[in-house]
Amino acid sequence: MTQANSRKPRGFFKRFLNSRGGNVAMIYGLAMMPTIAAVGSAVDLTRAMVVKMRLGEALDAAGLAVGGTIGMSNSEMTAKAQQFFYANYPDSELGTVTSLTVSSSGYNNNLVTVAGTARVDTAFMGIFGVNYLDIGVNVQVTRESKGLEIALALDNTGSMASNGKMQALKSATLELINILFGDQNAPARLKMSLVPFSQTVKVDTAQFMNAGWMDTTGQSSSAKLNFDNNKYAFSVWTSMRNSSWGGCLEARPNGLEQLDTAPTAGNADSRFVPYFEPDGPDSSAYSGYTTYLSDGGNGNQDTRLKRSAKYVNQTKTNPNADCNLQKILPLTNNKVQLQSYVNGMVTTGNTHVELGASWGWRTLSPSAPYTEGSQYADPDWTKALVLMTDGLNTTPSNSTWHKSSYTAYNYLIRGQLGTTSASQSETNQNTRTQAACTNIKNAGIRVYSVLLEEDATAAKNLMRNCATDVSLYFESPSASELESVFQAIAQDLSNLRLSQ
Structure with a gap:
């Protein structure tokens, strides 16, 4: 029983290797793997680009809102930025927002930076161990005060x-x-x-x-x-x-x-x-x-x-x-x-x-x-x-x-x-x-x-x-x-x- 069982796999692989159809299918499959990976990665990267674009648009709105104020504390600017950002990037959008920060610098704090990050799950790149992509965008608004x-x-x-x-x-x-x-x-x-x-x-x-x-x-x-x-x-x-x-x-x-x-x-x-x-x-x-x-x-x-x-x-x-x-x-x-x-x-x-x-x-x-x-x-x-x-x-x-x-x-x-x-x-x-x-x-x-x-x-x-x-x-x-x-x-x- 043991000998019979040990001979069966050898026979199967011998027949598989001698099969012309099997060779073609294997070669074709191996040849297609880079193409499949490339197409899948392209889909995931396209999704990431969509997130980046929408993230940028929402940050633009937040930056203009905060840039249109003078005399606000940093916490007040952050609250105002969040109000305009989330109005333009609702939870239903692709990607999950992971951070939103506001800072000011320069003479009289006239340079305002609004930065945000979002995470988008991958659909195909997971086969390479990449399960998500982190996207970061920052917007700077210069307040030239009269x-x-x-x-x-x-x-x-x-x-x-x-x-x-x-x-x-x-x-x-x-x-x-x-x-x-x-x-x-x-x-x-x-x-x-x-x-x-x-x-x-x-x-x-x-x-x-x-x-x-x-x-x-x-x-x-x-x-x-x-x-x-x-x-x-x-x-x-x-x-x-x-x-x-x-x-x-x-x-x-x-x-x-x-x-x-x-x-x-x-x-x-x-x-x-x-x-x-x-x-x-x-x-x-x-x-x-x-x-x-x-x-x-x-x-x-x-x-x-x-x-x-x-x-x-x-x-x-x-x-x-x-x-x-x-x-x-x-x-x-x-x-x-x-x-x-x-x-x-x-x-x-x-x-x-x-x-x-x-x-x-x-x-x-x-x-x-x-x-x-x-x-x-x-x-x-x-x-x-x-x-x-x-x-x-x-x-x-x-x-x-x-x-x-x-x-x-x-x-x-x-x-x-x-x-x-x-x-x-x-x-x-x-x-x-x-x-x-x-x-x-x-x-x-x-x-x-x-x-x-x-x-x-x-x-x-x-x-x-x-x-x-x-x-x-x-x-x-x-x-x-x-x-x-x-x-x-x-x-x-x-x-x-x-x-x-």
């Missing part, structure tokens, strides 16, 4: 003290600063100014006095409206003891408030008149006035108010009433200083949106009184204004002879708003605000407008028309939503810095 100058003109009026609005404004503004500055405390090509406004604005007294921008001699047509005997604010302050100008300003007359006209000696109205709240009549017959001195004589309401002699040797600080708001901070790249100024904002006074718009513009201008701004035609810099308010322009009218409380537009009776009617004066303020916004936009400045907790149609129309485009007009129905509005503005401002 210079960006931003003015934040923010409503600091008394109404901002309600419903947590001022705290929400501070938080939202700090968030905007953090997004734009990122981890840089003094970026070379980013500058920002802060313009708190109410019924006036406040400037640095030494800077404005030393530069000759103030009307110190009473030459402006609005300088002597509240004083007799040819007196004016600075001459009255000189007669007082331990009291001086606090830094707040009246609005310039004759349409100059809506213009970027530098203050010069040759144009008296172009210089700035100091804010000086007069002492009102103290007779019980004249209610509704701010009174802090004895009238020093008789007469009608205006005579009593204008009497300049009553200020001599007085130590009162009342002329600076409602001048406790935060000062304007000119354009700066100092992140810490900006944050400090934002935290120092307080609420006071009534709403004059025109002042916020026009003074925001002045901080962006290359001409006096602020000269930190780049030239308007400089292609390497972009200018933007963010104008925010929580309500309509208002005139604090009352039943006195002067018809209102004192503001940057003086008393209503003085006609500085082109009327002595309270309702018409508010309409005129809206018209002046719109004129200021139009002039700002015509200067090439991108205007964002934000309306907080205000449903009035007139306010919505005013702020919508102030914006460069309707897409740059934002409504925040509540204080809690203000931060998301400022985040959206910050992202759009970031995109402005990217060279087109």
Whole structure:
């Protein structure tokens, strides 16, 4: 049995080797093996190329998304890259994603690298021991950042003290600063100014006095409206003891408030008149006035108010009433200083949106009184204004002879708003605000407008028309939503810095 079994294989192989058909089949099979291997490998490599192409397309989308941002941390960039990558490379695609990384390098981290790898299983190359192929692709995006100058003109009026609005404004503004500055405390090509406004604005007294921008001699047509005997604010302050100008300003007359006209000696109205709240009549017959001195004589309401002699040797600080708001901070790249100024904002006074718009513009201008701004035609810099308010322009009218409380537009009776009617004066303020916004936009400045907790149609129309485009007009129905509005503005401002 054993011998018989051992002879059978030998017989089989002898017959197989002697078979002409068997030889041909074997030779043909051996000859086809390289071809089969080549075709199979080609199929697997084609599949790998498809994965590489799709991987590259998804990384391109992620790279462009991340490259279109400024001020993000590395973890934030990674999250954004993942969002766009997986939207373009879903799990159903051929290949399994094994890694996705984002890094930045170079000057100001302007070179962003997005790298990804994917693994594709082989269908034929496994016969050679190659069961999968790893594919790697990286994309680099260079962010050539333009210079960006931003003015934040923010409503600091008394109404901002309600419903947590001022705290929400501070938080939202700090968030905007953090997004734009990122981890840089003094970026070379980013500058920002802060313009708190109410019924006036406040400037640095030494800077404005030393530069000759103030009307110190009473030459402006609005300088002597509240004083007799040819007196004016600075001459009255000189007669007082331990009291001086606090830094707040009246609005310039004759349409100059809506213009970027530098203050010069040759144009008296172009210089700035100091804010000086007069002492009102103290007779019980004249209610509704701010009174802090004895009238020093008789007469009608205006005579009593204008009497300049009553200020001599007085130590009162009342002329600076409602001048406790935060000062304007000119354009700066100092992140810490900006944050400090934002935290120092307080609420006071009534709403004059025109002042916020026009003074925001002045901080962006290359001409006096602020000269930190780049030239308007400089292609390497972009200018933007963010104008925010929580309500309509208002005139604090009352039943006195002067018809209102004192503001940057003086008393209503003085006609500085082109009327002595309270309702018409508010309409005129809206018209002046719109004129200021139009002039700002015509200067090439991108205007964002934000309306907080205000449903009035007139306010919505005013702020919508102030914006460069309707897409740059934002409504925040509540204080809690203000931060998301400022985040959206910050992202759009970031995109402005990217060279087109």
